[in-house]
Amino acid sequence: MTPGPTAAHPVPVLPSRGPVRPLGLAQVSVTGGFWGGRQAVNAAATLAHCETWMERLGWLANFDRVADGTTAPDRPGWPFSDSEVYKLMEALAWESFRTGDEGAESALKRLTARIGRAQDPDGYLNTCFGHGDQPPRYSDLEHGHELYNTGHLLQAAVARLRTRGEDELVRLARRAADHVCRAFGPGGRDGLCGHPEIEVGLAEFGRALGEERYVEQARLFLDRRGHGRLGDIPLGRAYFQDDVPIRKADVWRGHAVRVLYLSAAAVDVAVEHGDDELLDAVRRQWDRSVARRTYITGGMGSRHQDEGFGEDWELPPDRAYCETCAGVASIMVSWRLHLATGDVRYTDLIERTLYNVVAASPADDGRAFFYANPLHQRTPGRPADDGGVSPRAESGVRAAWFDVSCCPTNVARTLAALDGYLATTDDDGLQIHQYAPCVIAADLPDGRRVAAEVETRYPADGTIRVRITEDAAAPWTLSLRVPAWAEGATLTDDGRARPAAPGTASVRRAFRAGDVVTLELPMRPRFTWPDPRVDAVRGCVAVERGPEVLCVESHDLPDPALLDALVIDTRGGPLPDPRGGRVTGRSPARPDAGWPYTATRPHAAWLIPDAETGPDGSGGEGFDVPLRPYHSWARRGPSGMRVWLPSSS
Ligand SMILES: [Zn+2]
Numbered sequence: 001m002t003p004g005p006t007a008a009h010p011v012p013v014l015p016s017r018g019p020v021r022p023l024g025l026a027q028v029s030v031t032g033g034f035w036g037g038r039q040a041v042n043a044a045a046t047l048a049h050c051e052t053w054m055e056r057l058g059w060l061a062n063f064d065r066v067a068d069g070t071t072a073p074d075r076p077g078w079p080f081s082d083s084e085v086y087k088l089m090e091a092l093a094w095e096s097f098r099t100g101d102e103g104a105e106s107a108l109k110r111l112t113a114r115i116g117r118a119q120d121p122d123g124y125l126n127t128c129f130g131h132g133d134q135p136p137r138y139s140d141l142e143h144g145h146e147l148y149n150t151g152h153l154l155q156a157a158v159a160r161l162r163t164r165g166e167d168e169l170v171r172l173a174r175r176a177a178d179h180v181c182r183a184f185g186p187g188g189r190d191g192l193c194g195h196p197e198i199e200v201g202l203a204e205f206g207r208a209l210g211e212e213r214y215v216e217q218a219r220l221f222l223d224r225r226g227h228g229r230l231g232d233i234p235l236g237r238a239y240f241q242d243d244v245p246i247r248k249a250d251v252w253r254g255h256a257v258r259v260l261y262l263s264a265a266a267v268d269v270a271v272e273h274g275d276d277e278l279l280d281a282v283r284r285q286w287d288r289s290v291a292r293r294t295y296i297t298g299g300m301g302s303r304h305q306d307e308g309f310g311e312d313w314e315l316p317p318d319r320a321y322c323e324t325c326a327g328v329a330s331i332m333v334s335w336r337l338h339l340a341t342g343d344v345r346y347t348d349l350i351e352r353t354l355y356n357v358v359a360a361s362p363a364d365d366g367r368a369f370f371y372a373n374p375l376h377q378r379t380p381g382r383p384a385d386d387g388g389v390s391p392r393a394e395s396g397v398r399a400a401w402f403d404v405s406c407c408p409t410n411v412a413r414t415l416a417a418l419d420g421y422l423a424t425t426d427d428d429g430l431q432i433h434q435y436a437p438c439v440i441a442a443d444l445p446d447g448r449r450v451a452a453e454v455e456t457r458y459p460a461d462g463t464i465r466v467r468i469t470e471d472a473a474a475p476w477t478l479s480l481r482v483p484a485w486a487e488g489a490t491l492t493d494d495g496r497a498r499p500a501a502p503g504t505a506s507v508r509r510a511f512r513a514g515d516v517v518t519l520e521l522p523m524r525p526r527f528t529w530p531d532p533r534v535d536a537v538r539g540c541v542a543v544e545r546g547p548e549v550l551c552v553e554s555h556d557l558p559d560p561a562l563l564d565a566l567v568i569d570t571r572g573g574p575l576p577d578p579r580g581g582r583v584t585g586r587s588p589a590r591p592d593a594g595w596p597y598t599a600t601r602p603h604a605a606w607l608i609p610d611a612e613t614g615p616d617g618s619g620g621e622g623f624d625v626p627l628r629p630y631h632s633w634a635r636r637g638p639s640g641m642r643v644w645l646p647s648s649s
Contacts, residue, residue, distance in 0.1 A: 123179030327357030
């Protein structure tokens with residue numbers, strides 16, 4: 001491990017080896033467009049919104065009470081509320097660097113001073129355990145979240161260290177990490193945290209500081225899990241992945257955010273230690289979980305009861321949990337796997353998840369969020385109370401804050417650091433993975449400089465122009481990801497167009513400033529059919545346009561009640577529409593029989609678009625069904641919505 005405390009490569013993930021190297025916030029700057037707009041709202045509204053709510057609810061004052069020795073048994077917030085403060089601090093650290101925003105910088109310093117006062121002399125930092133009348137330290141490893149909180153503190157410190165260098169936040173995080181190593185390292189307690197996160201925090205903090213012992217402590221935690229060290233619980237030990245060692249597991253199971261944070265850490269440790277067995281285990285789990293347990297949106301975790309993965313093919317659209325945090329965590333895993341392998345399947349999934357999970361969560365004003373992201377809302381939710389805490393994750397409307405409020409700060413830190421997920425370099429050039437208007441400038445290991453500006457309205461249209469901004473002394477390779485859905489894409493270089501198959505399209509030459517390479521992605525809306533084994537949506541079809549999954553909202557139907565029995569004409573394809581796409585639908589007026597089951601198979605005539613009425617009197621006029629991006633749903637007030645549409649064929 002070579003990077004040390006003075007290294008300044010502002011990026012959330014920086015493996016010490018791998019086929020590609022991520023570019024950070026100093027090398028890539030998003031300048032506008034779809035993501036630039038969301039980053040601006042995040043900076044202008046969400047960061048302060050999060051701090052205000054945590055102040056209002058006493059989650060920040062919890063630190064003051066520890067510092068002042070005034071803790072009481074009735075501490076406000078869940079045991080993991082400290083982590084929301086740390087995730088906000090991580091977001092502030094990225095934001096302070098990204099834009100030089102003084103408000104973000106002063107907020108971060110203010111919070112650093114406040115949490116620092118609560119740190120015990122031995123490095124322990126937690127507001128729920130170990131002080132006054134509180135339960136003793138590490139007395140509830142299954143549910144206490146102490147190490148989980150510390151993991152988020154370390155990630156915040158990584159952001160600070162890589163953007164501004166060592167400061168008080170980094171120093172107090174070091175003390176916390178050292179405490180964890182003493183308490184849980186060799187000779188310490190043989191325990192682990194019910195919620196993985198300390199592992200990914202330790203691994204990256206170790207990389208950022210060049211401290212191998214932190215990475216080794218992460219490995220110890222990883223290998224301790226899966227042997228039943230945690231107590232059994234009604235949901236079973238799979239809930240916190242203590243059922244099967246990660247090296248032996250074949251699929252993601254249990255609580256989605258937990259298994260994904262754990263997998264992210266496993267990739268980090270595997271890369272740092274050259275541990276191919278561990279890396280292969282995560283790749284195997286990704287393969288099967290993406291093939292059988294992932295929604296078309298990229299959403300993960302169908303079950304509400306444990307915020308967890310269901311069985312293979314268990315992907316009901318209406319009971320889809322798809323926690324926003326699981327989307328963030330999925331991106332964390334896929335980005336690490338891409339950096340370890342160079343495989344663009346991982347960056348494809350990142351794009352899908354960014355547009356259809358992460359982008360769905362925040363309201364336009366950045367002050368309300370989706371926690372769960374179902375693919376079918378039968379009844380419009382109740383209008384949100386912006387002044388209150390939402391007790392429910394699955395309300396059908398974005399809420400200002402939640403009783404368990406993990407998602408807002410997770411969205412905040414992801415958007416603030418998004419520039420660090422767009423592009424990589426290897427020994428011979430630049431790879432651009434996610435398309436946003438941005439400027440890129442980086443040096444290759446041999447000193448060649450790659451510099452370009454990306455101009456695009458993507459995903460509003462599919463034209464991505466990469467304009468080279470510096471003359472090159474020697475040839476280098478520009479590589480552009482062509483998404484798996486983009487059959488028929490073209491790449492134009494120096495006026496010559498050629499087909500660009502899904503995967504990667506590359507141009508290698510001695511570029512001159514002003515040269516333009518243009519990738520044209522096909523943006524006509526398209527039908528997408530589910531594997532029949534996803535039986536909850538058998539007979540249905542979805543419509544996608546570019547990276548966006550589209551949906552129907554009840555607002556857009558002639559009568560909102562038509563949403564229930566909508567049938568889509570799938571002859572031909574969906575039509576282009578400024579809103580996203582459109583199809584023709586019918587919604588047969590079947591009589592309500594009082595018992596929704598019958599010995600007679602319903603006549604299929606009402607599924608045939610040309611049939612005005614079926615023999616049983618069903619049928620009806622066709623009508624226009626506008627489709628909008630899923631991420632835009634419930635932005636015009638509460639609505640019914642569905643992604644999967646019953647199909648006529
Ligand atoms: Zn969450």
